[in-house]
Amino acid sequence: MSEISPDAKPNILITGTPGAGKSYLCERLASQLKFDWLDCSKIAKENDFVEEYDEEYDCPILDEEKLMDHLEPLMTKGGNIVEYHGCDFFPERWFQAVFVVTCPNKTLYDRLKERNYNEKKLTSNVQCEIFGTILEEARDSYKSDIVFQLKGETKADAHMSLKTVKNWYRMWKRK
Ligand SMILES: Nc1ncnc2c1ncn2[C@@H]1O[C@H](COP(=O)(O)OP(=O)(O)O)[C@@H](O)[C@H]1O
Numbered sequence: 001m002s003e004i005s006p007d008a009k010p011n012i013l014i015t016g017t018p019g020a021g022k023s024y025l026c027e028r029l030a031s032q033l034k035f036d037w038l039d040c041s042k043i044a045k046e047n048d049f050v051e052e053y054d055e056e057y058d059c060p061i062l063d064e065e066k067l068m069d070h071l072e073p074l075m076t077k078g079g080n081i082v083e084y085h086g087c088d089f090f091p092e093r094w095f096q097a098v099f100v101v102t103c104p105n106k107t108l109y110d111r112l113k114e115r116n117y118n119e120k121k122l123t124s125n126v127q128c129e130i131f132g133t134i135l136e137e138a139r140d141s142y143k144s145d146i147v148f149q150l151k152g153e154t155k156a157d158a159h160m161s162l163k164t165v166k167n168w169y170r171m172w173k174r175k
Pocket residue numbers: 016017018019020021022023024025111151152153154155156157158
């Protein structure tokens with residue numbers, strides 16, 4: 001198992017409920033910080049890292065092991081912004097910071113409706129946001145001092161989130 005080299009850039013995890021605004025933020029972050037954006041859902045789809053298909057929720061079930069084998073060499077190099085709507089199965093050592101994007105339920109509902117999610121999938125994701133499931137998962141899976149909550153509803157939120165992550169990176173470089 002290889003460790004991240006001491007002079008490498010850090011790896012940052014951006015997580016949150018689907019529709020909360022992860023991709024919107026990651027795209028901007030990756031281009032402004034000059035990090036690589038690793039969208040796990042996209043990588044899984046492109047490489048067929050799929051165990052089976054969940055008909056009820058109309059979504060593929062991720063083969064976590066295959067995804068992690070794929071990511072491991074990239075993570076060793078550092079400088080990645082990893083995006084995924086879950087966070088408890090990644091090795092804790094991969095990430096120097098974990099940011100959880102959150103969004104008010106009404107906005108989230110509208111965004112997921114726009115994606116044509118079926119009613120069951122839509123309700124389950126909105127409930128996930130109401131209960132703060134991903135935030136709790138992040139706090140259970142990583143040290144509390146590296147887990148931060150961000151808002152993903154408005155452009156002003158995105159602006160603030162960019163500032164927060166950039167400030168975190170500035171402080172990290174000073175260490
Ligand atoms: N901060 C924001 N301000 C305005 N619109 C946003 C913001 N974040 C996301 N959106 C919009 O909400 C929708 C879902 O965002 P997306 O980033 O794809 O969510 P996720 O990656 O978490 O599934 C997209 O149409 C996106 O343009």
